[in-house]
Amino acid sequence: MFIGTIFLNVIIPILILIMIGAVLQRKFSFNLRAISNLITYCLMPAAVFINLYETEIDVQVLLEIIGYLIVFSLLLIAVTILLGKLLKLDKGESAIFKNSISLINSGNYGIPVSQLLFQANPLGISIQIIVMVFQNILTYTYGLYNLISATKSGLEILKSLLKMPIIHAMLLGALLNWLHVPIPGPIYAPISHLSDAFLAIALILLGAQLAQIELQTIVNRTIILSSVGRLIIGPAVSLLLIFLFGIDGVVAQSLFIASSFPTSRNSSTLALEYDICPDLAAQTVLFSTILSAITVTFVVYLSTVLFV
Structure with missing residues (x-):
């Protein structure tokens, strides 16, 4: 598969939906929190449930994926700590840089990309869902610790995690899959429709969120290095681990692609909520998302060369 074909068939559809969201937000000023709640509490759990319910994942493969994700995250954290010290960032900037x-x-970038790439192989989408759940756990533990370690207890963080609908959807979908429990048509159909709606609405919301970010100071040292770390160092570390772990096939392809996505919008949301360099966090999300159109295309192409 050529790079141009990947960009045209995978990245362009995503960019179009993001642009639609940005234009609509400029014109109508949507209540983004309401749309975010719709995705978080309805559409995303439905997509997670359907994909895990319909896909068979070998326990050995699952353990391999979890082991990879733990090592991958620890290595990235170590890299960010080292780079943060070398750059001599202040405490707030350092927290944003690490996150x-x-x-x-x-979530609303990675899963849509996977849905487009792995239409014929649900395993690829299911792996991305596992990555998303792991990333949410990392966000509300390590990411939150970076920002508010002095004001929030471990128990409060755990309670926040247990309230997340995607955790319940993941467990229920995996359990019903494992037990081979059939779901009646009148119940399955609306869940499936909600799942189908997730891709478009998630990307439109992302575009609407990006439309609100100010552009004036988007290019500075911290933002550029953060984006390089997320979009280049991240996939490089992932590729090294995939070879070291001996992972191949669709699992390797999915994990490699999952490492290439831009900075999480949750990092910006948390920074805004706790008022720790919120502008820097938001601008980093925007800059890395724009650059990802190029870097994700290249990573997807490389994954087809190396693992298919």
């Missing part, structure tokens, strides 16, 4: 590289937009 911008370690936390990946695996």
Whole structure:
């Protein structure tokens, strides 16, 4: 598959939906929190449930994926700590810098990309869902710790995680899959429709969010290095681990692609909520998302050369 074909068939559809979201937001000023709640509490859990319910994942493969994700995240965290010290960032900038590289937009960017890439192979989408759940856990533990370690207890963080609908959807979908429990048509159909709606609405929301970010100071040292860390160092570390772990096939392809997505919008949301360099966080999300049109295309192409 040529790079141009990947860009045309995978990245362009995503960019179009993001642009639609940005234009609509400029014109109508949507209540983004309401749309975000719709995705978080309805559409995303439905997509997670359907994909895990319909896909068979070998336990050995699952353990391999979890082991890879733990090592991958630890290595990225180590890299960000080292780079943060070398750059001599202040405490707030350092927290944003670490989160911008370690936390990946695996939800409303990663899953739509995987749905387009792995239409014929649900395993690829299911792996991305596992990555997304892991990233959410990392966000509300390590990411949150970076920002507010002095004000939030471990128990409060755990309670926040247990309230996340995608955790319940993941467990229920995996359990019903494992037990081979049939779901009646009148129940399955609306869940499936909600799942189908996730891709478009998630990308439109991402575009609407990006439309609100100011552009004036988007190019500075911290933002550029954060984006390089997220979009280049991240996939490089992933590729090294995939070879070291001996992972191949669709699993290797999916994990490699999952490492290439831009900075998580949650890193910006948390920074805004706790008022820790929110402008820097938001601009990093925007800059890395724009650059990802090029870098993700290249990573997808490389994954087809190396693992298919």
